[in-house]
Amino acid sequence: MRPVYLDNNATTRPDPDAVAAMLPYLAEHFGNPSSAHAFGAASREGMRKAREQVAALIGARAGDEIVFTSGGTEGDNTAIHAGLAANPGRNEIVVSAVEHPAILTLVKRLESEGRIKAHVVPVLPCGCLDRERYRAALSERVALVSIMWANNETGIVFPVEALAEEAKAVGAVFHTDAVQAAGRAPIALAGGAIDLLSLSAHKLHGPKGIGALYVRRGVKLTPLIAGGKQERARRAGTENVPGIVGFGKAAEIAARRMRGDAARMRSLRDRLESGILGRVRDAAALGAAAERQPNTSAIVFAEAEAEAVATLLAREAIAVSTGAACSAGSAAPSHVLAAMKIAMAEKFGAVRFSLSRDTDDDDVDRVLAVLPDIVAGLRPAAPAPRRREVAYA
Numbered sequence: 038m039r040p041v042y043l044d045n046n047a048t049t050r051p052d053p054d055a056v057a058a059m060l061p062y063l064a065e066h067f068g069n070p071s072s073a074h075a076f077g078a079a080s081r082e083g084m085r086k087a088r089e090q091v092a093a094l095i096g097a098r099a100g101d102e103i104v105f106t107s108g109g110t111e112g113d114n115t116a117i118h119a120g121l122a123a124n125p126g127r128n129e130i131v132v133s134a135v136e137h138p139a140i141l142t143l144v145k146r147l148e149s150e151g152r153i154k155a156h157v158v159p160v161l162p163c164g165c166l167d168r169e170r171y172r173a174a175l176s177e178r179v180a181l182v183s184i185m186w187a188n189n190e191t192g193i194v195f196p197v198e199a200l201a202e203e204a205k206a207v208g209a210v211f212h213t214d215a216v217q218a219a220g221r222a223p224i225a226l227a228g229g230a231i232d233l234l235s236l237s238a239h240k241l242h243g244p245k246g247i248g249a250l251y252v253r254r255g256v257k258l259t260p261l262i263a264g265g266k267q268e269r270a271r272r273a274g275t276e277n278v279p280g281i282v283g284f285g286k287a288a289e290i291a292a293r294r295m296r297g298d299a300a301r302m303r304s305l306r307d308r309l310e311s312g313i314l315g316r317v318r319d320a321a322a323l324g325a326a327a328e329r330q331p332n333t334s335a336i337v338f339a340e341a342e343a344e345a346v347a348t349l350l351a352r353e354a355i356a357v358s359t360g361a362a363c364s365a366g367s368a369a370p371s372h373v374l375a376a377m378k379i380a381m382a383e384k385f386g387a388v389r390f391s392l393s394r395d396t397d398d399d400d401v402d403r404v405l406a407v408l409p410d411i412v413a414g415l416r417p418a419a420p421a422p423r424r425r426e427v428a429y430a
């Protein structure tokens with residue numbers, strides 16, 4: 038049975054062209070990009086091209102606004118420290134309640150160490166940010182605001198440009214985690230208010246362990262770890278040149294194909310979602326009324342645990358996820374579902390179907406063929422109709 042992969046918010050299949058672009062940098066172009074000789078120059082040239090490709094994907098003005106990192110987590114951590122360092126007289130941070138653990142864990146740690154005061158802005162049951170509470174949290178004490186572009190569990194998109202304008206009005210640095218958005222939705226940063234933006238290659242058909250932080254010109258970035266002067270003294274450590282080259286190629290492909298891929302994913306996602314909701318009673322798609330990424334559908338099934346649904350789908354060679362892959366397997370309920378305060382989702386969890394440009398009609402049909410029986414089998418049997426008492430005269 039051909040496996041069906043619908044867990045693309047966890048990671049995507051590396052594009053064969055991105056893999057092919059990396060191979061020479063794993064073998065013959067092995068020079069250290071900091072070396073002055075020809076071996077170093079070959080690696081530097083690969084990185085220069087990749088920097089331009091990544092900058093083009095997000096509409097950055099120039100390659101020097103791109104700092105390569107080890108992935109989204111490092112980008113997020115760097116951004117938080119950079120925001121605090123850029124505003125030394127301020128010690129407050131504003132984040133949403135549904136940020137990735139790469140943001141929330143660090144913010145909570147800094148708060149417990151007494152180094153910052155955190156404002157965790159709630160979301161409404163639609164999954165949208167509570168804009169009133171957001172505005173109320175902003176003040177001239179805020180050093181940094183970090184609100185994600187799109188949520189990994191629900192695909193809900195936040196109006197980051199508008200949020201950045203409001204943050205800038207009080208002089209805060211604005212960071213967005215665009216790990217789930219880049220390559221799936223157009224991003225045009227030039228001239229906007231966003232200061233810092235995290236990316237991760239493996240979510241856009243590139244390799245794992247490589248990402249980037251966009252740093253708007255004029256924003257000072259203090260490196261997270263001390264060391265050499267790589268990346269213009271903004272990220273120490275010898276660069277992962279093959280990863281960077283693969284990331285660049287993946288970014289170039291994503292930019293070229295984005296419009297068509299997004300439209301195709303949206304129509305497959307919509308067919309999958311309406312097919313499920315039409316065939317399975319008492320099911321709901323989270324955030325369906327909000328603006329969402331074209332590839333994500335998180336569905337709650339009343340009286341059927343999401344974990345159990347995912348396990349039974351896996352037996353049919355269908356890979357999905359419940360909540361974020363990083364926290365899947367932990368008994369704690371997803372913080373994203375808890376933040377949305379939808380009782381049914383908190384109780385049963387949500388099954389996340391996340392598509393990619395590799396997804397096709399057969400994948401959708403396979404899910405629709407098996408899911409209704411899986412959910413029905415998990416639900417408690419309907420009570421037998423009560424025998425009517427018939428009185429005989």
Ligand SMILES: Cc1ncc(COP(=O)(O)O)c(C=O)c1O
Binds near residue numbers: 187188216248363
């Ligand atoms: C929204 C978001 N931010 C950050 C990350 C972490 O990225 P990475 O795996 O590259 O460290 C992820 C990965 O799941 C994510 O979905």
